[in-house]
Amino acid sequence: MEHYDVIENALHYIEDNLQQPLSLDSVANTFNMSKYYFHRLFSAMMGCSLNNYILSRRLNASVTLLQNDTLSLTDIAYQFNFGTQASFTRAFKRKYGITPSSVRGSDTPLTPLPIPSVVKRPIKNINGDIVTDFTLTEFESIRITGIVFEVDLETEDYRMKIRSHIKMVLDHINTTVNGPCYVIYSNCHHNSTRFNVLAGIPRDIQIDKPLYFTIDVPQIFCAKFRYSGDLLELGEVLKSDFARFLKISKQESENTDIELIQVFENLHNLESSYHIYAPIKKLPIDSEI
Structure with a gap:
């Protein structure tokens, strides 16, 4: 399997498990890879760390739930493993510049983004760091x-x-x-x-x-x-x-x-x-x- 196929499959795996505990160990093990190599590969291919990517996608998924008034902010925070409503609110505001509560009833609602595509390019390993060839x-x-x-x-x-x-x-x-x-x-x-x-x-x-x-x-x-x-x-x-x-x-x-x-x-x-x-x-x- 090509390296970009591994990352593409990982993105879909993450998307399907956003409400489950996710870590570098768990995702790397799913694809039978060393967590150290997977971390370098993921960072090189996506331009961000795995943890930052998971956080971004959880916040992205929360937008849909926020537009549904049946769930409280606390429920949404727990569903996406933020631990507390306060930590969810802080992360959401850092990303979008507004609080999650202000999304509800907004005249300009946020639009969730699709899973990003993985740009195909050859890579090579230089002194333990993965870079585009x-x-x-x-x-x-x-x-x-x-x-x-x-x-x-x-x-x-x-x-x-x-x-x-x-x-x-x-x-x-x-x-x-x-x-x-x-x-x-x-x-x-x-x-x-x-x-x-x-x-x-x-x-x-x-x-x-x-x-x-x-x-x-x-x-x-x-x-x-x-x-x-x-x-x-x-x-x-x-x-x-x-x-x-x-x-x-x-x-x-x-x-x-x-x-x-x-x-x-x-x-x-x-x-x-x-x-x-x-x-x-x-x-x-x-x-x-």
Whole structure:
């Protein structure tokens, strides 16, 4: 069984047993794994500890019960193993910024979130720490033709916006063209989640439309990561992976206008496998880790 299958099964097991005592030992034993290895694997794959994840899912499940007036706050606290109503209330307010009692009768009720998906990516063990597999490599200079636009990664529509703009590019080229598709993020606004984006293909094609450009991307030294599934659902996972990579490899991110390069293997299938290139500083003597 692949490592991401183990974690995916663990998420469903946890969800089915939120009202039961859960611990690192009990969950790891369910999957016949060492608790130490399971803890490292879970943290690497989900970006948080098992205990924090269980707490978050219990609070998430409590939202549904809070919207049902038949149970008291004490009953809900006991059902989800909080011990006391006070500890449940404190945890709930830390997560949602409101008290559980205020959820009842609210004009803007909270919506429980589904079980998160597990992003598929290869991993490796470095000195006892599990990290997403990476390669230190040069991103070779390339000419890209595409459309330039802006996205805010904190808005719910950014995935749709990227897809729609890639479709716009495909609508202006020969549909028989195959190969990779590039999404290049640059010039992030300070203390913001807004990026300039170029979505395009490695061709020198003149498209006489507003916002279409042919741009030469320079050679950049990068950390290269491989993922599969829906790239645009990556979210916090990449941030966690990259931060862990910088810590373990003792590398530093590069100060460049280009923040990130995403390369889909198939421009006609945005759920295909893909690589992510994150610019890093090139040390005087580089070696594979």
